[in-house]
Amino acid sequence: MNLEGRKIIVNKSGAELVSMLNTPEGYRDLMPDSLQSFEVRDQGFKFSLKGMPEIALVIDEVTENQVVLKSASSSLDFSLKGVMNPVNENQTEVQLLFEGKFNPFIKMMVEKPLKNFIDALTDNIEKI
Structure with missing residues (x-):
């Protein structure tokens, strides 16, 4: 299952964005309003959103x-x-891409909440 967020322009350089997203703490402010918990872990973080199970992520690359x-x-x-392409030295185009290997039943259950999550992350990235 592949989902694509919309492309946005952020008023920060690619280096500033990478610096922010290179640490688990940088993701707290990007979370949707429905965030119920957020815990920094080794090279990653664990969070839960209202109506969704807890999710743990690691910064892989x-x-x-x-x-x-x-x-x-x-x-x-x-x-x-998160794919970043410089527009100029102070602006960067950003797009979120989700790729998951789920069975058809899980895909049916998670596709809409994941799309909403990606949209909320995109909206919050746009505000930084």
Whole structure:
């Protein structure tokens, strides 16, 4: 299952965004309003949203053009990638890409909440 967030322009350089997203603490302010808990863990974080199970993510890969978060759970195989392309030295185009390997039943249950989550993250990234 693949989901794509909309492309947005952020008034920060790619280096500023990568610096912010390279630490687990940088994700707290990007979470949706429905955030119920947020806990920083080794190289990642665990959070829960209203009406959804707890999710643990680790920062898997960081380059100048992308940040990849992966599931910390071996039972769920997915990643969330933030792709960044410079527009100019003070603006960056950002798009979130979700890729998950789910069975059809799980896909049916999680597709809409995940799309809402990606949209909320995108909205909050746009505000920074």
